[in-house]
Amino acid sequence: MRLAAFTADGHSHVGLVDPTGHTITALDVPGAQAAYGVLPIIQALAEGKPLPAATERRFHVEDVQLNAPLPRPRRNIWCVGRNYHAHAKELSASVFKDNDANPEAWPIVFTKVPECVVGPHDAVHVPSEVSEQIDYEAELAVVIGKGGKNIAKTAALAHVFGYTIVNDVTARDVQMRHQQWDMGKSFDTFCPMGPWIVTADELDGTRTRVRCWVNGELRQDGPTENMIFDIPTLIETISRGITLYPGDVIATGTPAGVGMGLKPPRYLRAGDTVRIEVDRLGAIENKFI
Numbered sequence: 392m393r394l395a396a397f398t399a400d401g402h403s404h405v406g407l408v409d410p411t412g413h414t415i416t417a418l419d420v421p422g423a424q425a426a427y428g429v430l431p432i433i434q435a436l437a438e439g440k441p442l443p444a445a446t447e448r449r450f451h452v453e454d455v456q457l458n459a460p461l462p463r464p465r466r467n468i469w470c471v472g473r474n475y476h477a478h479a480k481e482l483s484a485s486v487f488k489d490n491d492a493n494p495e496a497w498p499i500v501f502t503k504v505p506e507c508v509v510g511p512h513d514a515v516h517v518p519s520e521v522s523e524q525i526d527y528e529a530e531l532a533v534v535i536g537k538g539g540k541n542i543a544k545t546a547a548l549a550h551v552f553g554y555t556i557v558n559d560v561t562a563r564d565v566q567m568r569h570q571q572w573d574m575g576k577s578f579d580t581f582c583p584m585g586p587w588i589v590t591a592d593e594l595d596g597t598r599t600r601v602r603c604w605v606n607g608e609l610r611q612d613g614p615t616e617n618m619i620f621d622i623p624t625l626i627e628t629i630s631r632g633i634t635l636y637p638g639d640v641i642a643t644g645t646p647a648g649v650g651m652g653l654k655p656p657r658y659l660r661a662g663d664t665v666r667i668e669v670d671r672l673g674a675i676e677n678k679f680i
């Protein structure tokens with residue numbers, strides 16, 4: 392199923408998107424909970440409770456405002472750096488320059504603050520007063536269902552609730568300046584997410600494709616089979632000594648083709664539009680202002 396968070400008639404709702412992607416049926420979720428999007432449903436299902444009942448209210452997708460499926464994640468978003476070989480190579484002279492001799496021993500893991508999440512069609516603010524190097528990173532994101540700690544690779548996919556798309560928007564100059572990446576990755580509006588969550592029974596995150604266009608020009612195109620660390624390995628790694636909770640998000644890294652990797656680099660400017668599509672999941676498209 393596809394679970395979406397949306398606003399219609401001035402109220403927050405959570406709903407089931409039909410297989411064609413054209414209509415959404417609202418679920419019977421109280422308004423206060425619906426403001427948290429799909430999160431309360433993921434938590435309830437993890438506790439063995441049933442999916443809320445469908446209501447009679449059905450909307451056309453184009454008549455509603457889609458919100459991020461997790462508009463305010465319960466804590467920071469886990470993110471993975473350097474997870475596609477070609478991307479590792481394109482930034483080997485800059486972002487990944489100082490990495491250890493064996494870059495494939497362990498993944499790079501950092502986080503983005505939950506407050507930077509915006510919806511699949513919301514504007515992203517270019518903070519031109521603090522950065523001149525705003526970049527896009529198209530990514531498949533894993534949403535955790537059943538929580539756990541020290542999750543073995545072999546059991547990891549049973550902990551996946553579903554998948555969504557994120558744009559791991561990055562201020563490259565700030566990312567490089569502070570050694571740790573969290574600041575350059577966490578500016579307000581720097582995590583467009585959506586358009587919904589597709590549950591793991593419908594999408595195999597290990598065999599899909601991530602593409603990104605800037606103003607209609609294809610920049611990134613990576614099959615997820617090309618990940619250096621596959622999704623089970625990422626879950627095993629991040630849950631080592633750290634409990635993962637229902638609704639946790641892991642952005643799995645971006646393929647080659649980011650603006651910084653182009654020669655010369657091409658950064659985003661106000662007025663640009665970035666579209667990200669993941670096969671069998673959907674698309675997000677955000678204007679940078």
Ligand code: MG
Pocket residue numbers: 470471472528530559642644645
């Ligand atoms: Mg990234």
